[in-house]
Amino acid sequence: DAEITQSPRHKITETGRQVTLACHQTWNHNNMFWYRQDLGHGLRLIHYSYGVQDTNKGEVSDGYSVSRSNTEDLPLTLESAASSQTSVYFCASSDSGAGNTDTQYFGPGTRLTVL
């Protein structure tokens, strides 16, 4: 069955370190998204991609970067981790065929703690 996976599931790091969170999907979806989930804010969009070599900034992109070298993967990098980036991170993907009506499929999340 097609799926979307994230690794690691839990990560503890220190302020100032670079961290990369992996996202891999086997749906063959063109669209991929990164969100962060914080209490009282729901999910907020960090970065997204509509295809290979395409990346775009979302609502809360400062301090984060992504790259898309193939269809399956969209890694999220925190260039210099800050305590404010302690959060739960979700990756999602959707097919580009039906535009805005497409269902986004979510990974299980990565819980990141920055000390």
Add this chain to the structure above:
Amino acid sequence: AQSVTQLGSHVSVSEGALVLLRCNYSSSVPPYLFWYVQYPNQGLQLLLKYTSAATLVKGINGFEAEFKKSETSFHLTKPSAHMSDAAEYFCAVSGAGGTSYGKLTFGQGTILTVHP
């Protein structure tokens, strides 16, 4: 710009009682609307979506939602709550194109508690 407001961050019901979770949206274009459910320590799962066909949308696990343009609402209901419905529920809106293409804007979430 589009936005979603979920009224009530916590809703508590008894098993067998009606579930009503409220969602109001703001969108400058005809919206597509979604309800997702998140069980503890899991990702989000689609419950149902409105895509401009029927205004009453039926989803999984006995949930349904009605799109009311005049009230800019998309409330989620279930006639009889079950213990397994305890989770956090998110309403989301997607725009019809342009810079909003394919992107979801989420509400703050509503935690549903079901008492025996």
